[in-house]
Amino acid sequence: MWDYSEKVQEHFFSPRNAGAVDDANAIGDVGSLSCGDALRLTLKVDPDSEVILDAGFQTFGCGSAIASSSALTEIIKGMKIDDALGVSNQDIADYLDGLPPEKMHCSVMGREALQAAVANYRGEEWKDDHEEGALICKCFAIDEVMIEETVRANGLRTVEEVTNYTKAGGGCSACHEGIEEILTRILAEKGETFDPNAVAGEIKKPKSGLTNLQRMKRIEELLDEIRPNLQRDHGDVELVEVDGRYIYVKMIGACAGCQMAATTLGGIQQHLAEGLGEFIQVLPAEELARRAAMEA
Amino acid sequence: MSGTDTAEGIYLDNNATTMVAPEVVEEMLPYFTEQFGNPSSLHQFGDKVGRALKKARKQVQTLLGAEYDSEIIFTSCGTESDSTAILSALKAQPDRKEIITTVVEHPAVLTLCEHLEKEGYKVHYLKVDSKGRLDIQEYYKLLSDNVAIVSVMWANNESGTLFPVEEMAELARQAGVLFHTDAVQAVGKLPINLKDTCIDMLSLSGHKLHAPKGIGVLYLRRGVRFRPLLRGGHQERGRRAGTENAASIVALGKACEMAMEAMEYEKSSVKAMRDRLEQGILEKVNHCFVTGDPNNRLPNTCNIAFEYIEGEAILLLLNKMGIAASSGSACTSGSLEPSHVMRAMDIPFTAAHGSVRLSLSRYNTMEEIERVIDAMPPIVAQLRQLSPYWSGDGPVEEPEKAFAPSYA
Numbered sequence: 248m249w250d251y252s253e254k255v256q257e258h259f260f261s262p263r264n265a266g267a268v269d270d271a272n273a274i275g276d277v278g279s280l281s282c283g284d285a286l287r288l289t290l291k292v293d294p295d296s297e298v299i300l301d302a303g304f305q306t307f308g309c310g311s312a313i314a315s316s317s318a319l320t321e322i323i324k325g326m327k328i329d330d331a332l333g334v335s336n337q338d339i340a341d342y343l344d345g346l347p348p349e350k351m352h353c354s355v356m357g358r359e360a361l362q363a364a365v366a367n368y369r370g371e372e373w374k375d376d377h378e379e380g381a382l383i384c385k386c387f388a389i390d391e392v393m394i395e396e397t398v399r400a401n402g403l404r405t406v407e408e409v410t411n412y413t414k415a416g417g418g419c420s421a422c423h424e425g426i427e428e429i430l431t432r433i434l435a436e437k438g439e440t441f442d443p444n445a446v447a448g449e450i451k452k453p454k455s456g457l458t459n460l461q462r463m464k465r466i467e468e469l470l471d472e473i474r475p476n477l478q479r480d481h482g483d484v485e486l487v488e489v490d491g492r493y494i495y496v497k498m499i500g501a502c503a504g505c506q507m508a509a510t511t512l513g514g515i516q517q518h519l520a521e522g523l524g525e526f527i528q529v530l531p532a533e534e535l536a537r538r539a540a541m542e543a
Numbered sequence: 544m545s546g547t548d549t550a551e552g553i554y555l556d557n558n559a560t561t562m563v564a565p566e567v568v569e570e571m572l573p574y575f576t577e578q579f580g581n582p583s584s585l586h587q588f589g590d591k592v593g594r595a596l597k598k599a600r601k602q603v604q605t606l607l608g609a610e611y612d613s614e615i616i617f618t619s620c621g622t623e624s625d626s627t628a629i630l631s632a633l634k635a636q637p638d639r640k641e642i643i644t645t646v647v648e649h650p651a652v653l654t655l656c657e658h659l660e661k662e663g664y665k666v667h668y669l670k671v672d673s674k675g676r677l678d679i680q681e682y683y684k685l686l687s688d689n690v691a692i693v694s695v696m697w698a699n700n701e702s703g704t705l706f707p708v709e710e711m712a713e714l715a716r717q718a719g720v721l722f723h724t725d726a727v728q729a730v731g732k733l734p735i736n737l738k739d740t741c742i743d744m745l746s747l748s749g750h751k752l753h754a755p756k757g758i759g760v761l762y763l764r765r766g767v768r769f770r771p772l773l774r775g776g777h778q779e780r781g782r783r784a785g786t787e788n789a790a791s792i793v794a795l796g797k798a799c800e801m802a803m804e805a806m807e808y809e810k811s812s813v814k815a816m817r818d819r820l821e822q823g824i825l826e827k828v829n830h831c832f833v834t835g836d837p838n839n840r841l842p843n844t845c846n847i848a849f850e851y852i853e854g855e856a857i858l859l860l861l862n863k864m865g866i867a868a869s870s871g872s873a874c875t876s877g878s879l880e881p882s883h884v885m886r887a888m889d890i891p892f893t894a895a896h897g898s899v900r901l902s903l904s905r906y907n908t909m910e911e912i913e914r915v916i917d918a919m920p921p922i923v924a925q926l927r928q929l930s931p932y933w934s935g936d937g938p939v940e941e942p943e944k945a946f947a948p949s950y951a
Contacts, residue, residue, distance in 0.1 A: 259859060265929050276946055280932065283853060283881060283896040285946055287931040305931035307896075309855035313929060428661075 252344035255314040262313055264320035268303040275364030275373075277356055284308040284353065286316055288360040290323075292368055297328045304360075311343075311350040318342045319357035328365050332481070333500060334358065351388055383429070384415035384422045389509055394426065397513060398433050405445050406430070411528055412516070414509040462523070463489060469522040470496075473515055484515065487532040494519060497532040552865030553911045557751075558700050558728060558844060558902035559869055563794070564753040570797040571755070574790035582787050583778065592789050599796025603760055606799040607745065608736030616761045616779045617792050621727040622651040624746030624761035625694070627772040627783070628723040629655060632692035632744075633664065635768035636721075639691035643720075645669040645677060645706070646887045652694055652725055653883070669695075674836040675704035675888050682711060686718035693722045697729035697745075701884040701900055702835030703844030705729070709740045716741035721767065727751055731802035732809050732841055743767045749791065753904070754798035758791035805905050813903050814842035816912050820901060821845050823916030828923050830938065834890060834898065843903040848885070848894035851933050851942065852926040857899050860922040866915055869900045893932070893942060 251259075271289035278285035285308065291301040302324050304316035318339050323331040336354035340346045346354055366373035381391045397403065397412050406426045410416040416426050431441040457465060470484055477483050481501040488495040496515065498508055508531075516529035554562065574595070580588030582596050597612075604612045618624045629642065629652070644656055646668045656666045667685045669677050677695075686693075693715045697708050708724045715722040723744035729735065730745075731752035737745065744767065749758035763769055763782070775784030802809075821833055830850040849857065854870030861868055881895040890898065901915070927933040932942040939945045 256859075259856070260863065262929065276931075279946070280896075280943060281892040283892075285931055287946065305929060307851065307930045307932055308853050310859045312853075313856060 249311070249347050249350065251310060251314075251347070254318075254342070254344040255311055255346065258314035258317040258343060259310045262304075262317040264301075264303050264317065264324070265305070266303050267305060268301045271301075271303070273364040273368035275360040275362070275367055277359045277363055278308070280307065284312050284356055286312070286356050286360045288316070288319070288357075288364045290364050290368065292328060299323050299326055299328060299331060308353065308356075309350075311346050312353040312356065314343055315339050315346070315353040315357045316360075319361060323361065328368065331361060332365060334361065335501075355388070383425045384413075384418065387414045387418060387509055389413050389415035391429065393510060394429050395433060397510070398430060401517070404430065404434070404442070412513040414512065457523075465523060466494060466519060469519050470515070472522075473518055477511070482511075488535055490535075492525070492527045494527055494529050495532050495535040496529060552862075552867060553907075553915060554867045555901040555903060555907065555911075555915065556867045556869045557904040558900065560750045560756065561753045561904050562906060563750075563755050564798060564801055566801060567754055567794045567797045571790040571794035574793055578789075582789060583776070595793050595796075596787060596789060599792045599799075602796035602799045603747075606730065606735070606803050607747075607762055608734075608738055609762055610738040611765055613780065614737075614762055614765055616763055616782050617787060617795075618759040618761050618783055619757055619788070620759040621649075621725065621746050621748035621751075622759075623772065624748075624759045625649075625651045625723075625725050626655055627761050628744040628746060628763075629659075629692055629694055630772060631768075631770045632721045632723070633659070634770040636691045639689055641665045641667065641687070641690045643667045643669065643682065643685050643690055643693040643695075645671065645695055647671055647675060647699055647702075647884045648694070648696055649700060649725060649727070652696070656694075665689075671704075671887050673888050673890075675699055675702040675834070675884070676836055676839075677706055677711075679707070679710070679714075683714055686715060686720055688719065690718075690720045693720055695722075695724055697724045697726040698732070698841045698844075699835070699884060700728050701882055701898075702846050702888065703728075703841035704836040705733075705839045705841065708742065712741040712743070728841060728844075731799075731806075732843060734806060737762060737764075749795040749798060752798050752802050754795040755791050758788055758795045760795070808905050810842055813905055813907070816907060816909055817843055817845050817903050819909065820903075820912045820915060821847070823913070824919050827916065827920045831897075831923070832894070834885065834888060845901045845903075847899055847901070848890055849897040849899065849923055850894045851930050851938055852897045852923065854897050854899055856926050857897065857922060860925065861899075861918065864918050864922075866918060869902070870898065893938075 268289040268291050271291055273290035273292055275288040287305045289303045290299050293300050302320040304320050306313050306316040322334055322338065322342055336351065336358040339354040339357045340351060363373045383389055383391050383394055394409060394413055394415055398409060401412055403409055403412060406416055406423050409426050416423050427441065427443060434441045466489060467486060470486060474483060483499040485497045485499055487497050498511065512529050512531065516527065519529060520527050574592065578592055578595065580592045582589055582593040600612045600615045603615045609615065618627065640663070642656060642659065642664055644652055644666060660666050669682055671677060693711065695706055695708055695711055698705050712722040721743045722741060724742055725746045726735070727746060727748045728751060730747040743764045745762040747760045750756040769782060771782050771784065773784045778784055778787055824847060825831065828849065831847050834846045834848055858868060858870050882898065885895040885898050931946050932938055
């Protein structure tokens with residue numbers, strides 16, 4: 248049985264706002280029968296204030312899908328739609344006192360339904376960023392296509408490198424065999440053989456030779472270079488801590504909890520590594536808290 | 544029978560695991576205390592345990608109808624037995640590089656076969672029809688000198704559909720091919736008489752027939768070429784090294800003896816309860832159907848697909864009412880796909896995600912069954928009320944089209 252929090256169970260057994268809202272002026276449909284999860288979110292938005300007056304859900308799915316839908320409607324009722332768009336899937340999971348890692352996709356579905364409903368309200372066309380590949384890393388919800396693309400783009404050769412670039416495999420390690428298969432296949436395309444004993448390649452560039460303060464400032468400068476890209480997608484990044492080769496950042500706005508967050512982190516890591524001329528690793532701020540807790 | 548409706552609730556997940564019979568527990572307990580000797584030892588402490596193992600081997604032999612007790616190899620579980628059988632056949636016949644199995648096997652066989660494919664073996668996966676039945680003609684055509692082993696389950700764990708393994712084993716024998724059956728779900732529920740069949744190897748698992756978890760058996764017909772999975776000491780005649788799990792072996796022996804006695808009850812009374820359960824639910828709930836082969840099915844297994852709702856959600860509500868069942872839907876197993884068995888049977892997506900397996904044992908009672916029949920309709924109604932594919936008393940018109948996200 249899944250380890251569902253009391254809050255998840257409560258929202259599953261007594262869901263709030265179940266059913267369609269009367270006179271809804273925003274409808275967001277995500278999922279499908281074939282994938283076993285589907286959510287229709289209906290909103291009644293006040294056209295003058297853009298406040299969500301009422302929200303209702305209809306969900307076909309497992310316990311955590313129903314609980315996530317219920318939580319989402321509770322969170323966004325009374326919010327202005329612009330503010331509601333800032334609700335991340337992590338916010339939904341937090342509201343429920345957490346979801347099992349394998350069930351995080353249920354909260355992602357909630358966030359996507361909200362985006363789809365707002366797009367519908369505004370008369371825009373909403374496109375999701377789902378990839379078609381099979382889910383490889385269940386802990387961080389990373390699929391085959393994302394791993395393949397990252398491996399090709401960066402010439403990766405080891406599972407450790409894949410983990411560094413995409414986070415895939417950084418959790419329970421059950422997917423390491425799957426990652427090795429992807430590496431084997433992509434290396435074979437180049438006529439090379441996957442070597443399970445290879446050591447992750449260090450980026451061979453001279454050490455920056457900067458003082459701690461200079462290095463910190465340089466990192467901030469490099470993040471500023473990336474920032475406009477993220478802001479264009481209604482997101483941002485914040486430097487939290489620098490600990491030797493580990494650089495901890497916090498994703499903000501739409502970047503937080505985005506399905507592509509791991510790719511974004513990978514991109515930031517690459518930019519910082521090149522700019523500093525060092526082999527560094529960019530990790531989410533939660534990882535800092537986790538490591539601190541483990542050391543305590 | 545006392546029923547399982549205790550403080551723990553009603554247990555209808557016996558294809559996952561069974562309760563250990565009280566008589567079995569009683570039989571095994573001394574092997575944790577005074578009977579602690581190593582059966583391989585020459586002194587009296589070991590000798591007593593050694594004789595207990597011999598008795599257990601006889602008890603298993605009797606249930607399986609095997610010709611010799613030396614054909615029984617104790618293992619740790621069904622998965623180990625399956626792996627041993629398949630890998631032994633490949634190693635013992637290095638010239639044969641093909642395997643025949645089915646798309647609906649347990650992961651114990653399927654995952655191993657997928658792994659062997661990567662190592663260069665050719666695996667033929669027999670398909671099933673909508674009732675979960677095999678095409679014997681297709682099977683017959685695949686048998687050749689290149690095939691090292693056929694591995695086909697006797698009874699499917701999800702649908703309960705039975706495969707004609709005795710007939711298939713005979714065809715394999717004629718073609719000179721080894722035949723293994725994963726009989727984990729069949730042993731104890733159906734009469735088996737191996738000496739009258741052409742089955743060369745058979746796997747069983749103790750915890751599916753009221754023995755504890757962690758004990759299994761590989762039946763290996765005398766004379767079949769064999770390569771052990773675990774090498775080491777001389778236990779099990781060198782065919783499975785490692786100190787015997789003596790208490791569990793004794794327990795399995797007792798469980799086999801009890802299964803032998805309960806066989807008629809399984810076939811008649813357990814089946815009657817199962818049939819009443821199905822009929823009761825089908826009468827009270829619309830838009831649901833029973834999966835599997837209606838004419839050739841395990842007597843204890845009931846798999847019902849409820850349309851427009853999802854299995855895990857049903858299980859959570861059942862569990863709240865004290866009823867334990869299982870779902871073929873993926874959410875329970877951590878994957879996002881519906882069960883490979885339901886997909887292989889081409890159960891439509893509208894229902895495949897909502898399949899629930901209710902598997903009975905001789906410890907269930909008719910009273911429990913009636914309570915489950917009463918519990919099911921409100922649970923299904925509650926979830927359908929939440930579903931975007933359901934409106935009022937029935938599904939929305941053309942559900943697949945009615946709910947079509949713009950990106951799909």
